[in-house]
Amino acid sequence: MTVKQISVFLENKPNQLAEFVKVLNENRIDMRAMSVADTKDFGILRVIVDDTYKTACVLKDAGYICSITPVLAVEIPDEPGGLTRLLTLLGDNGVNLEYTYAFITRRRDTACMIFRVEDNEKAIEVLTKNGIRPICQDALTEL
Amino acid sequence: MEHYYQPEIECASREQIRKWQDERLVHTVKHVYEHVPYYRNMMEEKGVTPADIKSIDDLHKLPFLTKDDLRDAYPYGLLAVPLSDAVRIQSTSGTTGRRVVAFYTQHDLDLWDDCCARAIMAAGGTKDDVVHVSYGYGLFTGGPGLNGGSHKVGSLTLPMSSGNTDRQIQFMVDLGSTILCCTPSYAAYLAETVCERGLQDQIKLKAGIFGAEAWSEEMRQDIQNKLGIKAYDIYGLTEISGPGVSFECSAQTGMHINEDHFIAEIIDPATGEVLPDGEKGELVFTSITKEAFPLIRYRTRDICVLSHEKCPCGRTHVKMTKPMGRSDDMLIVKGVNVFPSQIETVLLNKGYPANYQITVSREHNSDKLEVQVEMTPEMFSDSLAQTAKREEELVAALKAMLGIYAQVQLVAPKSIARSEGKAVRVIDKRNLY
Numbered sequence: 094m095t096v097k098q099i100s101v102f103l104e105n106k107p108n109q110l111a112e113f114v115k116v117l118n119e120n121r122i123d124m125r126a127m128s129v130a131d132t133k134d135f136g137i138l139r140v141i142v143d144d145t146y147k148t149a150c151v152l153k154d155a156g157y158i159c160s161i162t163p164v165l166a167v168e169i170p171d172e173p174g175g176l177t178r179l180l181t182l183l184g185d186n187g188v189n190l191e192y193t194y195a196f197i198t199r200r201r202d203t204a205c206m207i208f209r210v211e212d213n214e215k216a217i218e219v220l221t222k223n224g225i226r227p228i229c230q231d232a233l234t235e236l
Numbered sequence: 237m238e239h240y241y242q243p244e245i246e247c248a249s250r251e252q253i254r255k256w257q258d259e260r261l262v263h264t265v266k267h268v269y270e271h272v273p274y275y276r277n278m279m280e281e282k283g284v285t286p287a288d289i290k291s292i293d294d295l296h297k298l299p300f301l302t303k304d305d306l307r308d309a310y311p312y313g314l315l316a317v318p319l320s321d322a323v324r325i326q327s328t329s330g331t332t333g334r335r336v337v338a339f340y341t342q343h344d345l346d347l348w349d350d351c352c353a354r355a356i357m358a359a360g361g362t363k364d365d366v367v368h369v370s371y372g373y374g375l376f377t378g379g380p381g382l383n384g385g386s387h388k389v390g391s392l393t394l395p396m397s398s399g400n401t402d403r404q405i406q407f408m409v410d411l412g413s414t415i416l417c418c419t420p421s422y423a424a425y426l427a428e429t430v431c432e433r434g435l436q437d438q439i440k441l442k443a444g445i446f447g448a449e450a451w452s453e454e455m456r457q458d459i460q461n462k463l464g465i466k467a468y469d470i471y472g473l474t475e476i477s478g479p480g481v482s483f484e485c486s487a488q489t490g491m492h493i494n495e496d497h498f499i500a501e502i503i504d505p506a507t508g509e510v511l512p513d514g515e516k517g518e519l520v521f522t523s524i525t526k527e528a529f530p531l532i533r534y535r536t537r538d539i540c541v542l543s544h545e546k547c548p549c550g551r552t553h554v555k556m557t558k559p560m561g562r563s564d565d566m567l568i569v570k571g572v573n574v575f576p577s578q579i580e581t582v583l584l585n586k587g588y589p590a591n592y593q594i595t596v597s598r599e600h601n602s603d604k605l606e607v608q609v610e611m612t613p614e615m616f617s618d619s620l621a622q623t624a625k626r627e628e629e630l631v632a633a634l635k636a637m638l639g640i641y642a643q644v645q646l647v648a649p650k651s652i653a654r655s656e657g658k659a660v661r662v663i664d665k666r667n668l669y
Binding site: 098100102103104130132134135137139156157158159160162191192209 | 611612613616617618619620623624627645646647648649650651
């Protein structure tokens with residue numbers, strides 16, 4: 094019940110992101126979500142794509158350093174307060190978020206939150222007990 | 237008026253200097269041959285005995301000594317007196333692998349202090365001066381050397397050591413420091429700070445003695461103008477004693493080598509052949525008055541030129557130019573000796589590839605050391621905190637090895653240019669020489 098995210102090491106200098114996106118484009122890879130975290134000299138780019146393994150191979154061939162990380166994807170209503178319930182639930186149950194980012198779905202009026210937590214199993218247990226089902230990899234492409 | 241600490245020595249005739257050198261060389265060679273197996277082996281390998289050394293004309297027969305020898309003989313292998321006679325250790329900045337320790341008897345310390353006293357008096361120092369020593373104290377020779385010299389002159393000595401600029405300036409103003417001793421880059425920084433705070437009228441400095449790193453003529457002018465002083469260069473190395481091996485006089489056209497203590501030669505670094513006066517080459521020293529740690533034909537790796545031209549200051553000892561470069565890859569950053577191999581050792585120990593780039597620059601008169609390292613898949617983590625932590629660990633390991641801060645930059649794999657043949661690992665943007 095997790096989805097696979099690709100994390101890529103990028104230097105913090107002009108044109109790095111453009112070069113990266115070009116590689117994906119040339120290989121007809123579709124990005125569903127993207128986020129960048131940066132320090133003064135480097136950044137970590139995180140993407141959710143339609144074909145994780147193809148992307149990882151393509152990036153390695155292009156000389157990028159990347160890794161695949163299982164993260165949680167949760168669909169929430171795209172309206173005020175939608176995120177509050179979810180975050181309160183996780184917080185009250187002691188699930189610490191390392192990072193998170195979001196995208197809006199195309200076919201439904203919902204938002205999708207991506208969560209990186211320390212313990213995926215525990216987070217999934219907390220969510221399912223409260224009637225929230227994290228999205229699996231296959232379902233992600235249908236959003 | 238020119239001041240001398242030991243005029244009868246500093247202005248001695250060339251014949252007299254030559255006589256001292258002959259006698260003292262013969263004595264020193266005999267001393268090390270008898271007391272230091274390392275030297276005896278080296279000399280035997282070259283087929284030389286003390287009997288072959290009758291004057292400085294025979295100096296070329298003796299083998300060279302290098303930093304590698306000092307490292308091989310670490311720690312006590314070149315000590316030429318019983319441990320009970322040695323009273324002090326000083327050491328070069330650097331690492332376990334490259335660290336060099338030098339020993340002194342009380343007699344050696346006295347002579348070293350004399351050399352520094354000559355430098356202070358050449359800069360106009362007298363017993364009425366307040367000598368402000370902002371070189372580091374401790375294993376580094378800068379602080380202890382000038383401190384001892386100032387005592388010999390009879391000046392009031394302020395053992396400030398380095399750092400804490402606010403306190404430096406406060407003492408300078410309150411106590412009326414007249415002679416400043418520190419690295420030229422720190423002098424430039426102090427000068428800038430004094431000007432920024434508008435304190436030029438409140439300081440009483442008249443001279444500065446600045447050494448332990450390369451500095452340009454422009455930098456000298458800048459410091460002189462800002463502080464309203466005359467800035468003198470001083471040269472030395474821990475292996476030979478410390479600062480005061482040579483020093484500038486009022487002519488400011490090169491540094492007089494204390495030839496009653498040190499014999500200087502200029503050699504071709506490639507062949508080891510001795511070059512005539514006026515030719516550029518590697519400076520080689522033989523210390524002829526030291527008891528605990530005399531070095532015979534020690535290769536400094538500093539490139540310079542010697543001149544016996546008559547100096548208007550009245551001193552007769554040979555003058556050397558500022559070092560014009562190095563015959564090895566050593567860098568001097570913030571007065572600290574840095575070898576690229578030290579950085580490489582740290583990188584390999586920490587699991588990074590040996591492909592790296594070192595950049596040294598000077599910003600606001602302060603040296604900056606940057607190391608670019610290529611990221612590897614093994615080092616990469618999805619967590620920013622973890623990756624940043626790895627970077628911090630590398631910074632800490634470099635600091636432990638080098639003794640100074642180096643900024644680390646993790647770069648993309650294969651982004652550092654691979655060169656054909658000898659890799660260009662170091663970019664020095666300072667234009668020092």
